[in-house]
Every structure is written in structure tokens, then in C-alpha cells.
Amino acid sequence: MIYLDHAAATPMSDKVLASMRSYFAEDFFNPSAAYLPAKKVAADYEAAKATIAHAIGGKSHDLVITAGATEANNLALSSILYGGFRKSVTRGLSEVTTENEGANPATAGMSDPSRANAFLNPPILYLATEHDSVRRVAEHCGGEPIRVDRYGRIDLADLQAKITDSTELISVALVNGELGTIQPLSEIAAIIREVRLDRLRRGVRTKLLLHSDASQALTLLDVSVARLGVDLLTLNAAKIYGPKGVGALYVSHEVRLAPQIYGGGQEQGLRSGTENVPGVIGFATAVKEAKAHLNGNRKKYAHFREILLRNLRGCEIINRKHSLDNFVNICYNGIDGERLVFLLEEREIYVATGAACAASKGEKSHVLKALGLTDSEIAGSLRLTLGETNSEEQIIAAAKIINEVVTKEYERIQNG
Amino acid sequence: MASTNDWAGDATWGTPAPACVGEHVAAGPANVSPAGSAKTKVFVGMSGGVDSSVSAMLLKEQGYDVTGIYMKNWSQDLPGMKCPWAEDLADAKRVAVKLSIPFEVWDFEDAYREKVVEYMLREFKTGNTPNPDIMCNEEIKFKLFYETAMKRGADFIATGHYARVRQENIAGVPHANLLRAVDENKDQTYFLYRISEEALAHTLFPIGDMLKPDVKKLAEARRLHNAYKKESMGVCFVGEVGMKDFLKEYIDIQPGEIREAETEKVLGMHEGAVFYTIGQRHGLYLSGEKGAVNSGLPYYVVRKDLENNIVYVSRNLNHSAIWTKGLALKDIIFRAGPAQNILVRLRHRAPLIPATLQGDTLYFDTEIKRPASGQSAVFYDGEVCLGGGVIV
Numbered sequence: 001m002i003y004l005d006h007a008a009a010t011p012m013s014d015k016v017l018a019s020m021r022s023y024f025a026e027d028f029f030n031p032s033a034a035y036l037p038a039k040k041v042a043a044d045y046e047a048a049k050a051t052i053a054h055a056i057g058g059k060s061h062d063l064v065i066t067a068g069a070t071e072a073n074n075l076a077l078s079s080i081l082y083g084g085f086r087k088s089v090t091r092g093l094s095e096v097t098t099e100n101e102g103a104n105p106a107t108a109g110m111s112d113p114s115r116a117n118a119f120l121n122p123p124i125l126y127l128a129t130e131h132d133s134v135r136r137v138a139e140h141c142g143g144e145p146i147r148v149d150r151y152g153r154i155d156l157a158d159l160q161a162k163i164t165d166s167t168e169l170i171s172v173a174l175v176n177g178e179l180g181t182i183q184p185l186s187e188i189a190a191i192i193r194e195v196r197l198d199r200l201r202r203g204v205r206t207k208l209l210l211h212s213d214a215s216q217a218l219t220l221l222d223v224s225v226a227r228l229g230v231d232l233l234t235l236n237a238a239k240i241y242g243p244k245g246v247g248a249l250y251v252s253h254e255v256r257l258a259p260q261i262y263g264g265g266q267e268q269g270l271r272s273g274t275e276n277v278p279g280v281i282g283f284a285t286a287v288k289e290a291k292a293h294l295n296g297n298r299k300k301y302a303h304f305r306e307i308l309l310r311n312l313r314g315c316e317i318i319n320r321k322h323s324l325d326n327f328v329n330i331c332y333n334g335i336d337g338e339r340l341v342f343l344l345e346e347r348e349i350y351v352a353t354g355a356a357c358a359a360s361k362g363e364k365s366h367v368l369k370a371l372g373l374t375d376s377e378i379a380g381s382l383r384l385t386l387g388e389t390n391s392e393e394q395i396i397a398a399a400k401i402i403n404e405v406v407t408k409e410y411e412r413i414q415n416g
Numbered sequence: 417m418a419s420t421n422d423w424a425g426d427a428t429w430g431t432p433a434p435a436c437v438g439e440h441v442a443a444g445p446a447n448v449s450p451a452g453s454a455k456t457k458v459f460v461g462m463s464g465g466v467d468s469s470v471s472a473m474l475l476k477e478q479g480y481d482v483t484g485i486y487m488k489n490w491s492q493d494l495p496g497m498k499c500p501w502a503e504d505l506a507d508a509k510r511v512a513v514k515l516s517i518p519f520e521v522w523d524f525e526d527a528y529r530e531k532v533v534e535y536m537l538r539e540f541k542t543g544n545t546p547n548p549d550i551m552c553n554e555e556i557k558f559k560l561f562y563e564t565a566m567k568r569g570a571d572f573i574a575t576g577h578y579a580r581v582r583q584e585n586i587a588g589v590p591h592a593n594l595l596r597a598v599d600e601n602k603d604q605t606y607f608l609y610r611i612s613e614e615a616l617a618h619t620l621f622p623i624g625d626m627l628k629p630d631v632k633k634l635a636e637a638r639r640l641h642n643a644y645k646k647e648s649m650g651v652c653f654v655g656e657v658g659m660k661d662f663l664k665e666y667i668d669i670q671p672g673e674i675r676e677a678e679t680e681k682v683l684g685m686h687e688g689a690v691f692y693t694i695g696q697r698h699g700l701y702l703s704g705e706k707g708a709v710n711s712g713l714p715y716y717v718v719r720k721d722l723e724n725n726i727v728y729v730s731r732n733l734n735h736s737a738i739w740t741k742g743l744a745l746k747d748i749i750f751r752a753g754p755a756q757n758i759l760v761r762l763r764h765r766a767p768l769i770p771a772t773l774q775g776d777t778l779y780f781d782t783e784i785k786r787p788a789s790g791q792s793a794v795f796y797d798g799e800v801c802l803g804g805g806v807i808v
Contacts, residue, residue, distance in 0.1 A: 339513050342510045345510075412516075416518060
């Protein structure tokens, strides 16, 4: 088997698995319980959170642990808009907002379909290539996409043009999950700082926050919330060789969120539910490992990418620039990428088309569309994402087999 | 509301079953090129299920020129239910790629909505319990799909239904008979009795002479991933959530009274009369005082007054609305016959009951539980499907 879909899922490392093991059946106690063994579990949990927080330059209490990045993104976006904390609203449609404060944005949008359209100046700006866990929330709450260039990088001029006094939150993933595109977050943050200053001068009291989904980033980027200039940052264990179903939202001090899930008041009251102790322990181990191997990973994947691109024949490279080295997006014009996935599956090579999610929904990848690719280019696209399971020999072998399969497909098309 | 069994079974052309070719074809279409000839062009409906996947595989192995077609009949999600069409399509395509056969998606959504969904809603509104799978076979799979395939140069179409075709010459006139499947448990002729003879004469059912467990085993042996796929039940586009939720989206439903048939006494409220089927026992929200109303015997629906939105129930298990010796039919069609003493199937997988057809009415020797109006009664003579009609 040659697994080339590490952006979809990563196997847990031995270290991660070993670190989690005792918390399932031995140290199983509820961290909220009063007796000593439970207190010890609570301490381990807090230490693990601190490890994760430190890795991005934050503190333990800045993190809200969630059941994955999707939930973290939802919490980040919707809470900003519907949190009951906001008293003064300067945007034009304050009455609509007030009415819905505290309401779940998803259901609010559904019960009143006109609501999303009611925002002439939408409160959320998001990158056109964002994951659906950002796009769908933004669509419900009133959001406008920001354009990207042909490599998937943010069009900063478009961003600046779209910021109005109603804009409250800008969401731009640090690394795009489909293309690996790295966004210039600090440049975006600089623009946002200017806008904030300008608002202060003019007495406009609407906040403007920057959210970023960094789910794919930790294995190859040194992420620091201060350097990036973000107010909210989404993390995900499942993409960095940690367990699935665990994520976190970093929330800076100035930001007040409203919970999406109510209950026992865990995670500073922002995300109730008994703590996922083994998950967070595993998450912390994965974060530590990612940090430790950062430099080695960079060299390794740059090398792998280079080999892969040197050996693959007859394809266009989609993410030629500004992308993490473990993302290789290619396109075979005139070929059906989905067929390639099935044909490669026969040879035990596992790859993705445009986006695995998009494929199972029968929709064309909105990410590739945003890049301006034609329908046939999108149809012929493959996403190869490299990772820990790969060796140099595997990369060479995979390139060879992909070439064979593609050649056969072209022959089949010509003969058919 | 009607038991889901009323719709279960055909599972759409969603659980396509392999057609029985092979030796069957010997008795097969005499007027076309011989089975397995590379020149014999077959378009096989592939739903992504194991039955149609194995069908396509068998046809390919028998040497036909096979093209896989995914019929896109419905793709709309409804609140709380995700339409599985894209996954089904991907499953079908994966098999086609594995078999190295051409594969296409044919979009029949407009026709399906018009011919199947609208028919179904119309029937429900008039108080009937329609069978959309029968309609889908008649109008979509064995009409639109068949005609489109023929225009594209097909010699045959094929589906994964559990049924068989036998070609005969009666006084020099070729005739295609619809035969029950070898797997009596899976026989789907109940859903096929209305398809045109012309289409049937050009249809292959590659798994019609196989048993379902053998179909699954074959799929596993050939490493078709569909072998592990959960079988879809009910009308494809309604999926798991069920007809009731679907109807709520499309029909304006008002709550109304449930009354006792004998006394006109109001026993409780219902969610909407269309959800109830005569003879039905479950789902009655009776709210009477304990011991007075809800004691002892269960209630059965015996009549629906759609005009006043009243559902009548009775504790009389022998109520004439529930039991009958005669069943009036409409829209009767004969595929073969005529036969006076016939076997009748009143729902998919129900036992065959002897009956006599006189005019438009079926007579039974003993009383039967009356099926919902709008469902079909299908006639058989031994293994041959003679036709059927819609229960009035």
C-alpha cells in the first residue's frame, strides 16, 4: 500500500497511541471528580492542554477543546455573531442581530431564509477556498467570499475593498486543506490592525477579529498566534498523527464567545461535556512530535515533492507556488480524476481527487473553481498528500504506477 | 401510516440485481445476436448496489459489449435526510472502472419527478397508498432508460432485478414472458409487472437465476466493494427517513380527529389522514381515559374521510373494511394468459394466494386482509407473471 492522502487522515504514531493508552481503562476518572486519582487525571489533562497551547504561543486557558476542527470553526464564527456579550451594534441591521442574539445561527438562518440576505454588508469575510465548516456558517450568518489568485493565495486588494464597518470577522485558513496553500496571515493581520485603528478614530465600536484554521499546519509550520496576529485559531489532532475527533480553538483574551454546547460548564463554560482525556493527551503528544520534527519534515517533504514532480509525466501542477511541500496537486487534462482514484486503488495506491469531501457530495471542488480552473481541469485533478507513512522508494514507485495508469487511460479514451 | 413494507423491496433500481444470462440466454432473446457476442451491446443500469454491480460483471464476463449507466433520478436532500445519490454514483463508477467498461450518468430527474414523484403525491392526496417503485420501473427504468439505450444502439438493457425473461414463439409471434426469480425470497416481479413487453424482450436480468447469498459471495470473491454495502430499502430518494417525513415536505397536512367507526366518538387526534392506511394498527395516538378507550383490544383504521380529515378506527378485528373475499382492481394489464384460476401476490414477498379473476374483481376462497388501495395485485401462473392491477 502507498498512502498518498495524508491531508484526509493520518495514522496515529506509536508514541501518540502509547501516551493515550492508560487513560482509557486505568486513569479513566472524570477530571471533575473530587478524589485524588481524578485530580491527577485533571492535572494530566491541563498539562496536555498547556503543551498544545504553548506550541502555538498561547496559554492553557486560551484553548477550548472541541470534537475536531469543524466544531472549532463553528464556535469561532457563529459565537462571534450571536454571543450575547455584544451590547452596542453599529451595523445597519442591529435590530435583526439583537433579536437573534444567543440563537443558534444555523437554525436562525433556516427559519428565516431572508436573514442571510438581509446583510447588505455581511459581518463575515472568508476566503473563497475555505473549508465548508467555515463557508456554511458564513453563508448562514451573512458572509462574503474573498477572491484568491491562481495559486490560491488571498487577493489582499479584494480583502481591503470588502471590509466595511459591518465586518466583524475575517476567516482565512493558514494552510488550505485541499491545496496546501499558505496564506500571508501576518499581512492580513496588518491590514486588520489598520482598520481597527481607523474604527477607533472614527468612534466605530464594531470589533474586527481574525480567525484562521491551522488544522493542516503544525507538521510543517512554526505556528505562533502572536506572529500570525490571529484572535482565533483552529487546531486539529487528526491531521497531525493524533486521534480523530479532537480539536481546539485558541481564543485570545479580548474575544468573548458564546457556547454552542451547554451543560456542565467544562472548557471555561464554552464547550460543555466530560473532557476527552485520552484524546487531548494524544493531541498533546502529536503536537510535541510535530514540533520536534519540524525541520526534518520540511527537508523530507521538499525532497519527496521534488522527486514526485520530476517523475510524474504529462500533468500540470496546480499548486506550483506558496504551498506546503507535502501537498502535490496535479491535473491531467481530459482525464477523469475519479477514474484514476479507482484505478490506483486497484494498485493499492490511495489518492484523492480535488477534495475527498467534495467528491462524495457530487459537487465540483469549490477550491479548484475559486482558482479559476476549467471544469475539465477540475475533473482531471488529483491531490497527493505526502506523510509519515511514505518513503523515497514509495514515492518513486507511486509516480511510476500513476504514469502507467494515466497512459492506459489516455489509450482507452483514444480507442473508445 | 402504512408500513414501510409497502415500499420496501425494489429498493429502486438501487439494489440492482444481476441479470441471469448464461444458460438462460439460451431460452433468451431469439431475435437478437447470441449471448455473449462482443457485438451485442448492453446498457446496464448500475445503482452502486451489489446486485447491479454483479450484473454488470457477469455481462462483461459473458463477453457482451457492456456500458454502465447510473440513472440520476433524484438528488435533492431534504431536511434531516441526505440523499445518497453521490455516494451511490461513486460506488457504481468504481465498479465500472474496475470492470473496464464505459460508464455514463443519465439525468432523469425531471422525468422522475413528473412521472413518479408527482404521481405518488397525487395518490397520497386522494387517500391511496401508491407504489412508486412499480411506477419507476414502468416509466423510468423500462421506458425512458430503455428508449434512451435503444437510441444509443443498444441490443439489450440489463438491470440487477431478481426476475427472469423467457422468450417464446406463440404461433410464430415472438413473446417475452416475465418469470419469477429463482430466489423466491428476493423475487422482484411484483415491481415489474407493468413494464412493457417490448422493453422486456430487450432486457437481461443477469442475476435472476441466482440466489442473493450467492450474488454477495460472488461480489466478495471478485473484490467488489459493494458486497459490503448496506442494502437500500424503500423508495430510493426517500431513503432511510421514510415516506412520512417526505410527505410532510410536499403535502399540506392538517391534524384531525380519530373517531370510533361504530359510535362516531372522538378517540384522539391524528397528524394527517394521508399517513394512515386501512387496516393499519400502529401509530394511532389515542388519548382516551385509561380503561375506557385504550383498554384491551387494539384499534385498526377502517375508513378515512379525507374531506373532513377524519380517520375512523374500530376494535372490531372482523370489520369488513379489513377483511374481504373480493378485491376490485383498476388499470389491469395482462402480460400473458388469460388464466381464470391464478395465484396472486398482494405485496412484495407476500405469499401467493389462489384467486379467480372475474371482470375487474379478484375473488378469494377465504377472506384476506385487504391491502391498501393504490397498491397492486400481481397475477401468476406458476413461475410466469401474468400481469396485475391496481387495488381500488
